[in-house]
Amino acid sequence: MKKILSVIKREYIQIVRTKGFIIGTILGPVFMLALIVVPVALQFVAVDQQEKIGVIDETGEIFMGLDEKLDQRLKDGTRRYLLVNFEAAGPVDELKQELNNKVLAKELNAYIHIPEDISSGGEAEYVAEHVSDFNKRGNIGSALSSIVIGKRLRGEGLDPAKISEFMRPVGLATKKVTTRGVEKDTGGTFILSYVLVLILYMTLIFYGQIILRGVIEEKTSRMVEIVLSSMRPFQLMAGKIVGIAAVGFTQYAIWAIFGLAATRYSKGLITRAFPAAAGFEMPSIPSYIFIYFVLFFIGGYFLYATMYAAIGSMVNSEKEAQNLVMPVTMFLIIPILLMMFIIRNPNSTLSVILSVIPFFSPILMLLRICVLLPPFIQIAASMLLLGLTTLFMIWITAKIYRVGILMYGKRPHFAEIVKWIRYR
Amino acid sequence: MNALEISRITKCFGDFYAVKNLSFCIPAGTIYGLLGPNGAGKTTTIRMVMNIIIPDQGSIKVLQRTIDEEMKENIGYLPEDRGLYPKMKVGELLIFLAELKGLSGQEARAQIDRWLKRFDLFDWKMKKVEELSRGMQQKVQFIATVVHEPELIILDEPFSGLDPVNTKLLKDIMLEMKAAGKTIIFSTHRMEQVEMICDNICLIDRAEKVLEGNLNQIKQQYGKNTILLDYEGDAAFIKSFEEISKIDDYGRYMEIKLKEQVDPQLLLNRVVGHIRVNKFEVREPTLNAIFIEKVGVRDEENSVSH
Numbered sequence: 001m002k003k004i005l006s007v008i009k010r011e012y013i014q015i016v017r018t019k020g021f022i023i024g025t026i027l028g029p030v031f032m033l034a035l036i037v038v039p040v041a042l043q044f045v046a047v048d049q050q051e052k053i054g055v056i057d058e059t060g061e062i063f064m065g066l067d068e069k070l071d072q073r074l075k076d077g078t079r080r081y082l083l084v085n086f087e088a089a090g091p092v093d094e095l096k097q098e099l100n101n102k103v104l105a106k107e108l109n110a111y112i113h114i115p116e117d118i119s120s121g122g123e124a125e126y127v128a129e130h131v132s133d134f135n136k137r138g139n140i141g142s143a144l145s146s147i148v149i150g151k152r153l154r155g156e157g158l159d160p161a162k163i164s165e166f167m168r169p170v171g172l173a174t175k176k177v178t179t180r181g182v183e184k185d186t187g188g189t190f191i192l193s194y195v196l197v198l199i200l201y202m203t204l205i206f207y208g209q210i211i212l213r214g215v216i217e218e219k220t221s222r223m224v225e226i227v228l229s230s231m232r233p234f235q236l237m238a239g240k241i242v243g244i245a246a247v248g249f250t251q252y253a254i255w256a257i258f259g260l261a262a263t264r265y266s267k268g269l270i271t272r273a274f275p276a277a278a279g280f281e282m283p284s285i286p287s288y289i290f291i292y293f294v295l296f297f298i299g300g301y302f303l304y305a306t307m308y309a310a311i312g313s314m315v316n317s318e319k320e321a322q323n324l325v326m327p328v329t330m331f332l333i334i335p336i337l338l339m340m341f342i343i344r345n346p347n348s349t350l351s352v353i354l355s356v357i358p359f360f361s362p363i364l365m366l367l368r369i370c371v372l373l374p375p376f377i378q379i380a381a382s383m384l385l386l387g388l389t390t391l392f393m394i395w396i397t398a399k400i401y402r403v404g405i406l407m408y409g410k411r412p413h414f415a416e417i418v419k420w421i422r423y424r
Numbered sequence: 425m426n427a428l429e430i431s432r433i434t435k436c437f438g439d440f441y442a443v444k445n446l447s448f449c450i451p452a453g454t455i456y457g458l459l460g461p462n463g464a465g466k467t468t469t470i471r472m473v474m475n476i477i478i479p480d481q482g483s484i485k486v487l488q489r490t491i492d493e494e495m496k497e498n499i500g501y502l503p504e505d506r507g508l509y510p511k512m513k514v515g516e517l518l519i520f521l522a523e524l525k526g527l528s529g530q531e532a533r534a535q536i537d538r539w540l541k542r543f544d545l546f547d548w549k550m551k552k553v554e555e556l557s558r559g560m561q562q563k564v565q566f567i568a569t570v571v572h573e574p575e576l577i578i579l580d581e582p583f584s585g586l587d588p589v590n591t592k593l594l595k596d597i598m599l600e601m602k603a604a605g606k607t608i609i610f611s612t613h614r615m616e617q618v619e620m621i622c623d624n625i626c627l628i629d630r631a632e633k634v635l636e637g638n639l640n641q642i643k644q645q646y647g648k649n650t651i652l653l654d655y656e657g658d659a660a661f662i663k664s665f666e667e668i669s670k671i672d673d674y675g676r677y678m679e680i681k682l683k684e685q686v687d688p689q690l691l692l693n694r695v696v697g698h699i700r701v702n703k704f705e706v707r708e709p710t711l712n713a714i715f716i717e718k719v720g721v722r723d724e725e726n727s728v729s730h
Binding site: 231 | 438475477493500503506507508520523526
C-alpha cells in the first residue's frame with residue numbers, strides 16, 4: 001500500500017506540475033465563461049453616440065408620433081435618436097437626393113422616408129450608410145408600425161389601447177414536475193446539465209490519453225522493469241490510475257470553486273455592468289446531479305482508464321496506439337451522438353436500455369438524470385453493471401498489463417493477448 | 425548459507441520453453457556469473473527471482489525464504505533493459521525508487537547524496553534525467569539498485585555504456601560489496617569480465633543449464649592443453665597442424681587447443697623461426713573458449729537433428 005501511495009504521489013506531482021495542466025485548469029473556465037458571457041455582454045453594450053436621423057414625412061401626421069415613440073436614452077440620459085423633420089418644397093426625389101448627400105457627408109446618420117400611402121400599404125424606407133444594426137432597424141420599424149396601426153384603427157373608429165390589450169399573447173411557462181413537487185425551469189438547468197455531460201466526456205477522453213501516454217512512456221523509457229523490481233505490475237497500474245484520478249479531482253475542485261464563485265458573484269457583476277440584464281437568472285442545479293456526476297465520473301474513469309492502460313501496455317509507441325485507441329474512443333463518442341435522441345425521448349425503451357449499457361452509462365445515465373430523473377432502480381442497475389464491468393476490465397487488464405509492459409517489439413495480435421491472459 | 429536457491433524451475437510461454445528444469449545455488453558473499461547466449465533464458469530466470477513473472481514449476485528461495493513481494497526490499501536489480509523517467513529530476517527519481525524499496529525519505533536522502541558524490545554526480549542532482557549522458561544515467565540506475573543496501577544484488581550487463589574509468593569504479597564497488605558479505609549475480613556476455621570477477625558460474629543455453637560450478641574447477645576440468653600465443657608475423661601455417669583440435673586467431677594473438685596427449689613443446693618447436701613469439705603460455709582454456717565450445721556444439725547438434 002505504501003508503494004502504491006508513492007506511485008500515486010509521483011504521478012500526481014509530475015502531472016500537476018506541467019504547464020499543460022496549469023494552463024488547462026485556469027484557462028478552461030475562463031474560456032468557457034468567455035464563450036457564455038461575451039456574446040451576452042455584447043448585446044447589452046449600449047451605443048453611446050447620439051444618432052441624427054432625418055425624416056421625410058409625406059403624410060405630415062407621423063413625425064410627431066415617431067418622435068415621441070423613439071425615446072430610447074443613452075447612458076448620460078440624452079436621447080439616442082435625434083429626429084429632424086424635412087419637408088419637401090419640390091419633388092420628393094430631389095429632397096431624397098439631397099439627404100443621400102447629407103448621409104454620405106456624415107451630416108445625418110440615416111433618414112426615413114414615409115410615403116403618403118403608408119396607411120394603405122405603402123412602404124417606408126430607411127436609408128443609411130450601413131444597415132446591419134438590426135437593433136436600430138427594429139426600434140424604428142416597430143415604432144412606425146405601432147403608429148400606423150393606431151392610425152388605421154382610429155380610422156375605423158376603434159381604440160388602439162383596447163385592441164392591443166385584446167391582442168396580448170398568451171404566456172407559456174415551462175415547469176418540471178418531479179417527486180419533490182413542481183419546479184420552475186428556465187431552461188438554464190438543461191444547458192448546464194448539457195455542459196456537465198460534455199465535461200464528463202472530455203475529461204474521460206483527456207485523462208484516458210494521459211494514462212495511455214504515461215504507460216507508453218514507462219515502456220519506451222525502459223523504466224518499467226526497474227519499478228517492477230520493487231512492486232507488482234498491478235500496484236504500478238493501480239497507482240498510476242488512482243494518481244491521475246486525483247489529478248482529475250483537483251481539476252474539478254478548482255473548476256467547482258470557479259463555478260461557485262461565478263454563480264455567487266457574477267449576477268451582481270453582470271447587473272452592475274449591464275443594467276438591462278437585470279432579469280438574467282443564473283440557473284441552479286440540484287445537488288443530486290453533482291453527486292451522480294461524481295459517481296459516474298469515478299465509474300467511467302476507472303472503466304476507460306484501465307482500457308487505455310491495457311492498450312498502452314500492448315504497444316511500443318503512441319503512433320502504434322492510435323489504431324487500438326479508436327474503438328475505445330468510439331465507445332465515448334457514440335453516447336454523444338445519441339445525446340439529442342435521449343434528450344427528446346428520455347424515457348423511451350431504447351433510452352433506458354442504452355443508459356444501462358456499461359460503456360455508455362456514465363454519459364447517458366447522467367444525461368437522463370439531468371433531463372428527467374429516472375426511477376432509482378434504473379440508476380442503481382446502470383451503476384451496478386458499470387461497477388461489475390469495471391472490476392472485470394481491471395482483472396483482465398491487470399493480466400494483459402503485467403505481460404505487455406515487459407514485451408518489446410512486434411505488436412501482439414488478438415490470439416497472443418488471449419494467451420497472455422491465460423499465463424500464470 | 426546460500427543467498428539464492430533455485431530448484432527445478434520451468435517457465436513456458438505458450439509452447440515455448442523459456443526456462444526448463446533449471447537448478448542452481450549461490451553461496452552468500454560470492455559473485456556468481458549467470459551466462460548464456462542471447463535468448464537463452466537468463467532474463468526470464470532473473471525475472472522469476474524478482475517475482476516479476478511466476479514459474480510454472482519449481483521453487484525459488486532468496487536468503488532462505490520463499491520469494492514474495494517483501495523480499496524485493498532485500499534485492500537490488502539492475503535490468504538489462506533499463507531506463508529512467510526522462511522528465512524527473514535525478515534526486516526526486518532516486519528518492520521515489522528508494523521509497524519503493526521501503527526507505528523513508530530521510531534515510532534515502534542521506535544515502536543518495538553519499539552515492540551521488542561517490543559517482544561524481546552530486547552537481548546533477550537537480551537536473552532532469554534527460555539532460556544526463558547515457559553513462560551518467562547508467563550510474564544513476566546503479567545507485568537506484570544499491571541505495572537500500574540489499575543483501576542480494578542482480579546486475580544484468582552493468583558495464584555496458586561505461587568508460588574504462590567508470591567501469592573500474594563499478595568493479596571496485598562490486599568487490600567492496602562482496603567483501604561486506606553481499607551476494608552478487610552478474611550477467612554478461614563479456615567473458616573476460618566474468619573470468620576476472622566471478623567465483624562461480626552457470627551457463628544456460630536454450631532454456632537449460634549446460635555448465636555450472638566453481639570457475640577454477642571448471643577450467644581445470646578442461647585440462648591444461650590450451651596455448652595462448654602472442655606473436656608477430658604470418659601464422660596461418662599453424663592451422664594445418666594435425667595436433668591442433670581448435671584454433672582461434674585474433675591476428676596478433678592466438679588461442680590454440682591441442683588434441684589430447686599432445687605435448688605443447690612440440691608446437692613451440694615448430695613455430696619458432698617462422699614467426700616472432702612474444703609470449704607462449706600453456707594454461708587452461710579461457711572462459712570465452714569454453715562458452716563457444718559449449719554453446720556452439722549444442723548448435724550443431726540441433727541443426728543435425730532438424
